[in-house]
Structures are given as structure tokens and as C-alpha cells.
Amino acid sequence: MRPWRGLAAVLAAFILLLPTLPAAAEEADYDFSAAVDALRVKSYADKEVAISALADTGNDRSIEVLEGLLVGRLFYRKSDQRMVLAEPQDVDYEIRDAATGEPLGTTGKRKLKKIGINNKLRKHLRGTIARLNLAHNDPAVRMAAVKEMMRNLDAAASDLLRAAMARERDVKVREAIRSGIALADLDSPDAAIRLRAVTDLTGSLLPEARNRLSGLAERNADGSSSGPDETVSLAARKALQSIESKLALNRLAETVFFGLSLGSVLLLAAIGLAITFGVMGVINMAHGELIMLGAYTTYLVQLAMPNHLDYSLFVAIPAAFLVAGLFGIAIEQGVIRYLYGRPLETLLATFGISLILQQLVRTTISAQNVAVSNPSWMSGSMEINPALAITYNRLYILIFALLVFAALLAVLKRTSLGLQVRAVSQNRAMAKAMGIRSEWVDAMTFGLGSGIAGVAGVALSQLTNVGPNMGQSYIIDSFMVVVFGGVANLWGTLVGAMSLGVANKFLEPFAGAVLAKILVLVFIILFIQKRPRGLFPQKGRAAEG
């Protein structure tokens, strides 16, 4: 009997308390929703005050509301002025109440009005959200919050960091907070604390650390230190030296990556040509337009699957290969096969084809550039350290270019088609005598080269504008790479593309983008004078054919 009675007492007490509890919660809710409503003011200065007030409520939902405001998802409904968070659906928006999170169904775009922000507010919002996020469960979010706070350190921020340090468990975040506190400590009146802060910052690659230390290390005109304390200045100078040497290494790595990335673009553009021009000897001026067709295929695929943008590229790659490949076979069957052995006529005919293809796209799709969106996994960058970040789109395209290269090499070296292609290109008469249908092989080879150009178009659509003229900008580069690398040699194309890319990027900081390009061209002209057959000339009897 006893336990039951105890339970009943607890229950009774609970029932008695019940009316008061929700009342308190309701009041807080009311305050919070009033704070959210305050964001609806027109003036940006008032909005800034409202943002701070909202953050100060300490409500769990404030982060979500502020983040919604930052990315432009916070609206109010015109009919009843209710503040809502909206997610765009196909046509309409799916909305929920900003203050309570209660779902409110879907509504048309015209019925909502966005809460606008400007750059100053964005900065304020980021800072506010970072302060709130210092207590987030996810270490990655805490890390981002600490980094954001370091950009704008004031006394309040450094106090917050110190408080966060006490409860932080994650090693990496602790390290970041330590750097932040050290940055704040550089302003400390105590020389010993300043000295310790300088030591903490030695070797840090944070741009803020470098700026603050170079301020401390500055010398006056007479060579004496400008800072109040000689030992701190000396330490700062030493710390700065170690930072500079680390930075130089990172910059070198960065330039090499940029070069390889440019090289991968050149490789993609040229590799199809390495087949049609290098192996078959056809001067195909419409090569750039085949790249363009691939890019437009990406655009059409994205139009067809608007809800699966992240996967659209995986559909676009085979689609572009087929489209460009079929166009290539049609060009070969319709025009080029009548012109084998007449390079000048081939050049003119394919140039005409390139104009026809451009106009085709202009009339059927649009004369204007089309928007191909990047899937989310290709946006942003991978931060290796604060001084070195590698953008994902470039990284994936570099890997993709190498994969395409490997696949093509495998086709040529390991399949019977590849064997036949090599046989025909080395000695057509003998290949025919052995029973190879050389016309069929020609069509397939040209189709393969064109298909690869289409695949390159998919990759390039992620980097540059997709428009009727886009092929023009790649045709010169493609021929340049193939000729430089050595005709009829895939490895030559790889090495040629990569070395031209890296050379270009090493020249660019000194010479500027315009001059760097010219210098590379001059270099190639001189190189071709010396070695007319490129980096890796074909040797033996095949070279004569």
C-alpha cells in the first residue's frame, strides 16, 4: 500500500503544479515570438538590435531562426504578418512557424515576403550565431564557431572563448580556442602573458596570427623595436619567421595544385583530340563543339531531373558520351570519310561543321549562356590548414580527368577495338589484309574520340560558362597540347597537359594572366622548332606513315 500512496502524493503535487509550469513556458514562448517578430522592422540598424535581442533570449530555436535569416529562408506571411521559415519546393514554399516550428503547409511564393539583410547584418549574424554555436554538440560546428569568432575578437568574445575552453573536450577545438585566446592575449598589459601568447602562436598559419605578429615585430626607423617590450618583439620576429617559411611551402603546394588543375582541364579538352587527330590524323576543327554538346547535354539532363541535381552528373556523363559520340560518328560517316588524306579540305569542312553546330544550339536552345548548377558536393573547399584550401570542384575534375585517361588507355591497350585502332593507324593496308574492317574502325575511333570530348564537356560545364561559343576557347588549347605532347601518344598528351598547366600557373603571379598565356605559346613555338614531333615522338616505322 505504501508505495502507492507515495506515488499518489507525487501525482497530486504534479497536478497542482501543472497549471503554473506551462504558464511560465508560455510566457517565455511569448517573449521569444515577440523577439522573432521584431525582426520584421524595415531599418537595418533596428534589425541588428533585434538580432542581438533574439540571441539573448537563450531560446533553443534562436539559432535556427538566425541561420534561416542568414541564408534568406526567413519570411513573413503577407496575410497575417506571421514569421515563417520557408523551404522551397517545386513551385511553392513549405513553411513552418519561425517561433514554434509548427508546420503550416505549403504556400505560393507571392504570398510571402522575405526579411532582407545586407552585408553588415550578415557579418553581425555570423558573429552572433558563432557565439551561440560555441555550445553546440557537434565539434565541427564548434570549430567553425571558434574560427568565426577569431576574425572579430573583442573583450566579450575572448571571455566567451575562455569560458568555452574550460568545458571543451575535443583536442582540435581546444587548439583553435587556444590560438584565439593567444590572439586576445597579445593585447594583455602583462609582458609575460604577451610573451606566452607569442610562443603559442609560433607556427600558426592563421592569417590573423601573422598580421598581429607582424605588427608586434615592426621596427622603428632606428632599428629599435616599436613594441614596448624588447623580448616580446624579438620573440614575435622569430615566430613570424617560422610562419613565413611554412607559408611559402603552402603557397608552393597551392600553385602546383592550381597548375595540375589547369592541366586536368587541358587534358580533358585534348584527350579526345589525341584520338581523332593523334591516332587518326584528322584535323577536327569541330572538336570544341563536341565538347559544347557534352556541356549542353549536362544542362538538359539537369532540366530533366531538377530534384536530383546532386546525381545529375552521373547520368550526364554517359548521356554526353552517347550524344557527342553519335554526332561524331555522323560527322565521320557524312563528311570526313570522303576526305581522308586531304587535310586542308578536312580542316575547312570540319570548321564549317563547327559553325553549323554552334548555330544549331543557338536556334534550338538559346543564344544566351545557360545556367548549369553545381551539385552540392562539388561546391566549397577542403581546408588542409588555414593557409591551404583545395576547392572540391577542381579536385574532383582532376581525379575525373585521370580516370578518363586511364579508361581510354585501357580501351586502346586491352580491348580488341583498341588493337584494331592501333593496327589501322599504323598500317591501313596490312590491317585490311588481316581482315579488319577499316571503315568501321574509323567510324568507331572517331566516335570514341568525340564521345570523350562530350564527357570533357560535362566536366567543363562545372567550371565555366555553357554557351554556343564555349567550344571555341578550347580548340586552340587542345591542338596545342596534342602537338606539344607528341602526336599519337596518349602519355605525351598527359605529360604535355600537366606541364603546360603547371608552367602557366607558375608564370601567372609574375607575368599576369594575359602575358602568361602568351609566354606559354612562345615557349611551344620554340619547342616545336627544336623538336617538331613533340615531347614523345613516335619511333620506328609507324612514324613514317
Add this chain to the structure above:
Amino acid sequence: MTKTVFAKRTLRAIALMAMLALSVQLAHAADTIKVGVLHSLSGTMAISETTLKDTVLMLVDEQNKKGGLLGKKLEAVVVDPASDWPLFAEKTRELIEKEKVDVIFGCWTSVSRKSVLPVIEELNGLLFYPVQYEGEESSKNVFYTGAAPNQQAIPAVDYFMNELGIKRWVLAGTDYVYPRTTNKILEAYLKAKGVKDEDIMINYTPFGHSDWQSIVADIKKFGSAGKKTGVVSTINGDANVPFYKELGNQGISAEDIPVVAFSVGEEELSGIDTKPLVGHLAAWNYFMSVDDAGNDDFIKSWHSFIKNPKRVTNDPMEAHVIGFNMWVKAVEKAKTTATDAVEQAMIGIEVPNMTGGTAKMLKNHHLTKPVLIGEIQDDGQFDVVWQTEGEVPGDAWSDFLPGSKDIVSDWTAPIKCGNHNTKTKKCSGQNY
């Protein structure tokens, strides 16, 4: 007898009909005022210029609905110079000599305007040029309804300096005449304001540049030196898209390093994914988003004329509207379409801007314009964050270049020239 009478009657009837037909034709020729439209409808510039052709057609149409001009109907004569600069000169000659147009609205790029100039001066025609340009020019036969550098570039730099506290400057542009001249003016202006050499970085890229990695990395490095950094961009056309994309990918947001562009407007943004651009700025004299009754009316009539409610309006379109309205007023004032009379009547004419205030044609053939700075929004529109108080008068010859400091343009008596040196009190005769 009856036969001859019949023959005579028939003859007379035929003669009468022929005369009637002739007089109708004569009357027709005399009863229209011809408006030449010289905008590329094919080639690279077609993207931007086709819209302007449609704008002029709409204005002519509206004017005719109001009963024409001087009791006559307006007739638009459209030619296509095909983004081919020398062809602009040929087409101008064709418009004036063969078509006998009374006025021409046209050109976009500076090089096309420079190609038209000798022809239009030789044949004494009238050209309304609607695009922001580098200045250093004032021809008697041209009215510049777009912004001069002091109506776009200089106020934008002032905004960066005073409102955003920018201390380090990147001047990035495409490698041709407009960015080079503008950047020369801006560099001189910044130095006059006490900005040191090491705080200015100038960078030029080829047309259609797409590999922005190292340039953006350079800007990032340049901007990480502790002082607030901003980019003033005269990057032209579609090279902007990969540029902004690279900025986004390398994690540079508009709050860290804001970019203000002079060649990116609503039309340029309409075809692209604007997410990476949000918060970056543009300086113009007109934005579609400006809340103004005149602007609302214009957008409404534009949408009904072009039959597409999604089409945007932009700054050069407003310039054509202002130019056209001024020309109409000037013709009414001069009561003729003769070039010299209209040219003199133009000066001092005022018409309302579509962003509030009035545009006045000055003695140097430039306009007074308000300068607006807008932040790019994710819907491809601009949100005005700053604007000049009142209008800024256009200055043909920049005050910040050593060569043109003392030069003014004044097309009224007694000076009557486009290149008058205030020190030597002489006209050089070379107006461009």
C-alpha cells in the same frame, strides 16, 4: 468616236491613279520621322543589345499611340551591325545616307562607338549612346545617356572607402579600353586620397577568362594583410560567372572581401545561378527593384510589349528611355528634326528619371544622374544600400587624369567645342 473617248478616259484615269499613287507615296515619305536602331542582333554582343533594340521599338510604338511627333508617325529602321565594329560605321552610313533617318539610337561597346564617331560627324547625324563608358570624349553629334566614370566608378569607390572602410584595393578588369581607362582614373583618384602603391593591386584578364584560381588566391592573400580589402571589378560579360563561383568556392564571402562591379546588371544575372554572388555589389544609375511609380509603369509596359512577365529591365534600357523622351521634347521645342536645331534644343532639357528625380542634359552632352549601389539578392535583383543625394552631373573629361584635368566640353556659344582647354583657352578640335 466612242472608242477615242473611251481611250482618253482610260488614259486620264490611269494618269490620275498614277498621280494619286505618287502623291500618297510622297505624303508617306514626308509624314514619318525615321528612327534608326543600331544594335547588334547577332554575334557576341547580341545578348545585351537585342534588349535595347526592343526598348527603342517599344518607345516608338508608344509615341505613335500618343499621336506621333510634329503630327507625323515615327518609323523605326532596324539594322544589324552583328557585333562587328567596322560594320557599325558602314551601317551608320547606310542609315543616314540611304534610309535618311533623323536620329540613331545605338552602340554598346566603346569600340563600336569609336567606329561610328567619324561617320556620324562627317554626315552630321545624331546618336544616342545608352551605356556607361570610360569618358574622355564629347562629340557634337553624340548624346551620352549612360554614366561617365564620375557617375558610377568614383561614387562606388567613395562608398567603399567611407561606408565599408576599405583600405586595400584590387582593381580587376578585362583587358580592353573601358577597364584600362577606368582603372587609370580610379588609381589616380585613390592615390589622390592617400592610398599607397602597395595597397593597390591591378589585374587584367583576357575576354572570357575561366580559370580564376590563382587570381582569386592572390586576392585572398592580398586581402589577408589585416586591412579591409575590396575589389572594384570591371570584368566584362560572362567571365564574371566563373569569377564569382571561384570566390565562393575559395570561401571568400561578400562580408570578407566585397566586390563592386560596373558591368553586372539584371540582364547579366538573369541566366546564372546567383547563390555565390549574394551580397556582392554593383553600381548603376538604375535598378529594376527601385520603388518608383515611373519605374513600375515602365516595367509593366515592357512586360506587355515583350509578352514575357519574367524579362528584367536594366540601366542601359533606362538610358534609352531618358534619351528618347529628351529627343522627343527637343524635336517638339525645335519644331524640326534637323540635326543642328535639335542638338541645340537638347541642352537643358529635363525629363524624369525612373528612380526619382530628373535627368538634365548638360552642355557637354552628358546627363545628371543619381548613383545607386545595390547588393545582389538571390533572386537576381539588387537591393539598394546606398545612393547619392540628388543627381551627379556627368563629366566628359575626368578631373583625375593629368591629360584631361583642364579640359571641359561645352556645346553652347561662345565655346562650342567638345575639347576646350581652360588654361590655354583653346579648342583642340579632337573631340574623342
